[in-house]
Amino acid sequence: MSYQELIHQMNQSMLAAESDRVALLRHILDQLGHPESKYHIVHIVGTNGKGSTGTLVGNLLMNSGEKVGHFASPAIHDDREQILLQNQMISETNFVTTYEKIMAKLTVEFDMSSLSIFEWFVIIMLQYFADQEVTWAIIEAGLGGKLDATNAINAPLLTIITHVDLDHTAILGNTIKMIAYNKSDVIKQNTTVFMAPNQTDDTKQVMVNRVIERNAKELIDSSYVSVKIQRENLTGFDLQISSHYLDNVEFHFDMLGEFQIDNLQTVIAVYDWLVQNNFGVGLQSLKETLTTTKIEGRMQVIHHQPTVILDAAHNPDSTKRLISSLKHLYPTENLKFILGFLQDKNYLEMAKLYHTISKEIVVVTPNNSKRALSASRLQKEIPGSQIAVNAQIGLEMLIKQSGPNDVIVVTGSFYTIKEIEA
Known part of the structure; x- marks a missing residue:
């Protein structure tokens, strides 16, 4: 069948608020042999900043020679933009082929309409990245954390909590503490967790408690990263950055919006961790990332x-x-x-x-x-x-x-x- 025919057949319902969805998706991943276990994963949740943070981390890894998949939503031009390989969206042929491969592995009684279209994109993404032998996958949650389809994955290497605030209150809760608790459910055993700066005290406490409860490796608050703005204009920022592995290094950051500084601090914290753990990232790849990354729809x-x-x-x-x-x-x-x-x-x-x-x-x-x-x-x-x-x-x-x-x-x-x- 064609890509358009397949999309037309998919269940267009929004099922994110239903409590049994993640268990169903985990059962499907069991049958597929958990393809997401074949590569390192950075799982990103939060109210704001997921897209910018995910793009920057993905580009940092690509500029360091890694083969990177990136899952993000919503798309701007084409739904296939949600599944990117080296910043190129999945082809219609590969989308259909991956779907057919998945269906062939599932039990005979499985009905494709059991999954929403977003859930299908998640499952196809996980299998496609495995088939393409990516070394890293940046996976952004769609809505919340606890009930989000991306929460079906096995424990990721890294989890990033971007800025948490009020949104989707009918589903996630009407206080920041409730929303933070929902999003913190993605934290899994042996995962290193990064938290964006300028969080509320409630969010910080929820994340600390969840890291302990889930026996995650550690919680890294990226507030320790110092970013001094030397100049800001319509070409972006000139910055001086200090961290564990950067000592007042000057960078040009080619994005607009002061809110991007929070995202940048988080990315620098991830950079420090990658350097510390010998993942082959260097100063030049970081500079290249900050000067070349552009994101549609953000200032x-x-x-x-x-x-x-x-x-x-x-x-x-x-x-x-x-x-x-x-x-x-x-x-x-x-x-x-x-x-x-x-x-x-x-x-x-x-x-x-x-x-x-x-x-x-x-x-x-x-x-x-x-x-x-x-x-x-x-x-x-x-x-x-x-x-x-x-x-x-x-x-x-x-x-x-x-x-x-x-x-x-x-x-x-x-x-x-x-x-x-x-």
Whole structure:
């Protein structure tokens, strides 16, 4: 069958909140002989920062000569972007071939519709990476930790906890402590755990307790990494970094957004561990990684005069961090926004945050028929906002209304910025 036919047959339901899913996936991996045991795994969970942290760690390993697979969601252009080998997405042929190989190994009574499409992507990814003989796999959790499909894997070599905050509260809990506990469930025996800086006390305590409970090797708080910003502009950061294996080394970091510094500290902590444990990474590969890594949808400048920025901030925490970075980079410029949210997010708080810094806002309905918040509903929460049919039309509207020094930001959801990326 073709790739399109296979995707069409897959169960499109979102089953992440069902408690028996991980056990089912582990049973499937048992039948497959646990393909994920054939390579080193970095498992990444957290509310914000998974994509940037995962990409940087993956590129660091690739620049050190490793063969790296990377699993991340959601995709921007093509669903196959979720499964990357050396930063190239899986081909349609390899996707179908890997699926057929998996089905041939499973019991006769297994029904493909028993798994959601996201779960299928996880299982196919794990088998594909084994078949391609990757040496490392960077695996980002989709939603939460405890019930996430990626939690079916055997104990990874490394686990990274990025910044934890409120999101998906209906599923994960309505306090940061509850969410941290859910995400900490991915911590497994003999795993080294890294924690991003600037966590709440509740998050820190949950992670400490879980590491002890699960008999993980150690918990490394990346707050020990010192990053001094010498200069920040539209080309990124000039930094001076100190850590266990770096002594006031100067780097250029080719990303925008102060929130990326937290992610960078975590990556440097991983770098230190890799050096300490003789995994062959060096200073040159780190410098190359920081100067060449670019990530779509994270403070991504796509147009000048006026400046147009795409950012996938989709919860209050990432919204606050985005606004802080915009104020720092554009202290006097006129900020305008195109906003499109999902209805299962805390859109009321995000709308309020954007409205406090800008009165020129266009609202749109994201391209997700099941979860999108309608533009008409959002407009009621943002007095004076305009409605556009979609993000692309909204951008055309604001560009016509803007001067060369204005800054237009498209944000609110991956599904909103995808319309512009497309």
